[in-house]
Amino acid sequence: MDIQFQMSTDEQVINPVCDFTYSWCLNCGLSEKEATKFTIAVSELISDIILFAYPNRSIGFFDLTFRQTLSDIELIASEVGEPFDPDKHKYNAQEAIQNGNFEGAGLRIIRRFTDDFLFINRGKEGKEFRLQKTIDIHDIDELLELSRATKPKEPEDNASKVSYHIKQITPGDAEDIAKLIYRTYEYSYSKEELYFPKKIEQTFTGKEKLGVITRSDDGEALGYFAILKKSDSNIAEVGEAVVSPSYRRQGIMSGMMENLIKVGRDHHFEALFGKAVTNHPVSQRVNHKFGFISTGLMLLDTKNVVFKGFDEEYPQPVSVVIDVLPLQTTTSKKIYLPKKYRDILIQTYNLLDIPITPRQPEHYKMADKSDAELEINYADSTALIIVKKYGPDFRSVLREMLHSLTKQEAPNAIYLDLPLENSATPAQLSQLKDLGFIYCGLAPYFHNESDYLRLQKICIPFDFDLIDVHSEFGQQIKSFITDEYSQHS
The missing domain is CATH 3.40.630 (Aminopeptidase)
Structure with a gap:
């Protein structure tokens, strides 16, 4: 979720922005120490913008965007002040000691206190500064080590047929979805928020995604499949597809896909699209069974995802095929x-x-x-x-x-x-x-x-x-x- 502010180049905004940044960092999962470091970096950045970006104006404006995922946070500062080249403002320790010249010290602090600092000159669009910090999720790391030490025996692929039904997701299904993700991927899935039932619940409560869940007649969760609405267009991505390893090859994935296409039509999306991995062709086959057309190949798009029951060795980032299914008739x-x-x-x-x-x-x-x-x-x-x-x-x-x-x-x-x-x-x-x-x-x-x-x-x-x-x-x-x-x- 993005939080956006437009700020004036008034020095009085520095303290409120820093207070907000620190609280936001803590809420996102940073430790107090790392939240303090990131806040200092933000303070240095906005101070430089306020002091130097608009030297010939009494007042100017700049935009701040606070962006959060489960694995990292990012602050984006945009302004249209005077041109600037950070390479021309290098910090020199000797100059600072001997002559009291601290030019470039602020940029040095920003780089030291963030995991990634990016400066982009956008020409007539101005300048953009991006500060990023990775969130350490110790609980997942510890659970991963525990799962490796106490890994249960893999279920048999030839499990007996089970009677099941498919229904639309509700927020109450969140815990079972997290368990399905773990049973299918252990802790290798790239979307770490899917290991947190509360995070899953929030996405369905906020209508950020639509989905279906498959349950056996006695209530056991067997599969989950979702479509994620794109923020800047009336289309949705088919993703987050899982079937419990014990119940593969029983038509569950196909049944869920059929339901999702109906959901997409009911919500009047222009199209559905999927990004099917190319280290295993299973998801590609399901897409094409339902009329999806391959329109592109994105090389090295994502980190390796480990599927239970498949070869885990894959020596490079995973490429994906873009598959598209138009849902509406359009004019030329x-x-x-x-x-x-x-x-x-x-x-x-x-x-x-x-x-x-x-x-x-x-x-x-x-x-x-x-x-x-x-x-x-x-x-x-x-x-x-x-x-x-x-x-x-x-x-x-x-x-x-x-x-x-x-x-x-x-x-x-x-x-x-x-x-x-x-x-x-x-x-x-x-x-x-x-x-x-x-x-x-x-x-x-x-x-x-x-x-x-x-x-x-x-x-x-x-x-x-x-x-x-x-x-x-x-x-x-x-x-x-x-x-x-x-x-x-």
Whole structure:
């Protein structure tokens, strides 16, 4: 959940912001010591903004976003003050001792008291500072060690058939969902909040997700499947699918998927999409059984997830196939297709049965300045850049964002979404030739019910042969990406 404030450059805001930051850190799970460190870092940052960002104005404004997941917290500060280059303000200990020159000391403190500090020059959009801190979840670590020491005997796969029923999730199902996650993944599942019944209960109470649960006739929880509503578009992601190992291969997963598709139609979503892992093709097969179409392949998208009953050795981050199921009939829309990817995009649209009118504009309009949103997934070491508007500064803004992301510890992959309903996209794509992006796929309805071309930049070595893609068209996408990656590397 995000908490957002717009602050004035009045020194009187520093203490209230610090008080809020400290309390927020404690509520998010940081220790008092780590909460104090993070608060000091925030204090240094906003003090610098207040003192130096607007030297020729009596008053200015900046935005603060406090962002929390179960595994980390992040503060994002945005301002449109004077240009600034942190590399030109290095702290020099000798200068501080001999001449009392403490320039750069604030930035040094920020870096020391956070786990990740990112500065992004957004050109005409101003500047962005991101402070991140990882939350140590000792209880899960201790339980993990305990589970390894007292690991029960694996259930037999040939368990007898059981009579079951599928119903919609209620907040009262939260504890059983947490137990199902553990029975299926132990403590390897990337969404750590699913080990906390109270956290699960809150998501269903707040209508952040919809789901179904399978129970035997005597009430035992056998499976769970959810769809997560996307925050910026009327689509939902099919995810968090589990079936207790004792009851696999009894049609439970298929039954839950059928129910979820009905839930999606009842809520009038434009489409459902899934991100099916490629280390085991089971989820891909289920998706395609119900008419999902593979539209992309995201390389190195997530950390390895260990499934009980499967080979646990997988030597690289897991890639995922984007599978999409349109739920509504749409009228034809104008799509501006880059020549380089025209054929594979048209083929994808045809398989999805989404009518389009392809265009190749001779002229296009651009905004006064670029608008691009950055989402960082610290847990999986990936980042997504969503382009909303192109301006004359697009290439320089994008280069600066990439430089900021790869300056310290490079992420596994950086994804880039370009709007296909924007007439400037074909020309702007040609500006990215030397930035290392390759094809990822089509992301229909992904932002504001609009279609996007997703590209990807891979930052670490990996092995294509370990990526298992099930569908025929998915294999075609993989081959297309493999060829382009070979040309770039």
